[in-house]
Amino acid sequence: MIFSFLNKRFLFKLLSLFSVVRGYNIVFIVFAQLTSSIFIFSENKNHYSVLLDFNIWLIILSSVCSISAGYILNNVYDSNKDLINRPLKTILEKEISGRTKLNGYIFLNILSLFFSFMVSLKTLLFFSLYILGILFYSIRINRYPFIGNFLSVALSITPFFAITMYYKNFSSEILTHASFLFFVILIRELIKNLESLVGDLTMKYNTIPVKYGEKMTKIYITFYIVITCLISFLIITNYGLSIMTCFYILVHPFFIFFMYILFKFNSKKHYLLLHNALKILIIVGLFSIILHKL
16 A cells, blocks of 8 residues: 555656656657658758667767756746746746756756767757757846747747758758747747736736737737748748648648737637647648658
């Protein structure tokens, strides 16, 4: 009976840790970096050589460790706000003590730097700056509108540039795809701001919805949607993407319906729906990468 209780306690803490480091996002990032390495960044047509490249796995491990550490830091700084916006999730994450989170943050960053050092000094410098960027964002920039959103999104896509740097592939096509992803994630960030408006107001976070209101935030989102659709059109007309083109074509009706929901409703439930819709769009976009060279 005691053994059963300890097992349940251990599983609960494991679930709590998984929630703190956003394990579902980590799994997605691993798959995204690996898929993009094979089908976009690498010009090698032999997929197995990419899979067997030890340095790629080290870069992915460096990314996973530094991003996980960033999530821990974000969890510490946003715990009070999250208690208002996501009470059940926050209570679950309280199972991990502050000391454990701090030790985990330090340990994961050391691991990240160790793995990156094994690739090259340039990669070590890249991840050192990335870790400092996350720290700077969490401590100083997180609560400010516009610059906080832009830096958050930039940090989200930065690990992919570690692979770009490794392959020395800075083609205009890759930068255009990155720009598309940047604006999709930026739209998602603004939707998250709308979703967490009550907590941000309570904790005096100076987000765009808090400072300018919901209506103005929706206008900003519309502006970013227009940019995203223009980038999508640019990709369709300028690059031979084979079957992947279907994804970029479907982006346009997706955002038309998205904007209808955005302006029709103002509830947290509908903001959550839009948030999840953008997650699905990103996941579908990731899987469409496999069709890039078919």
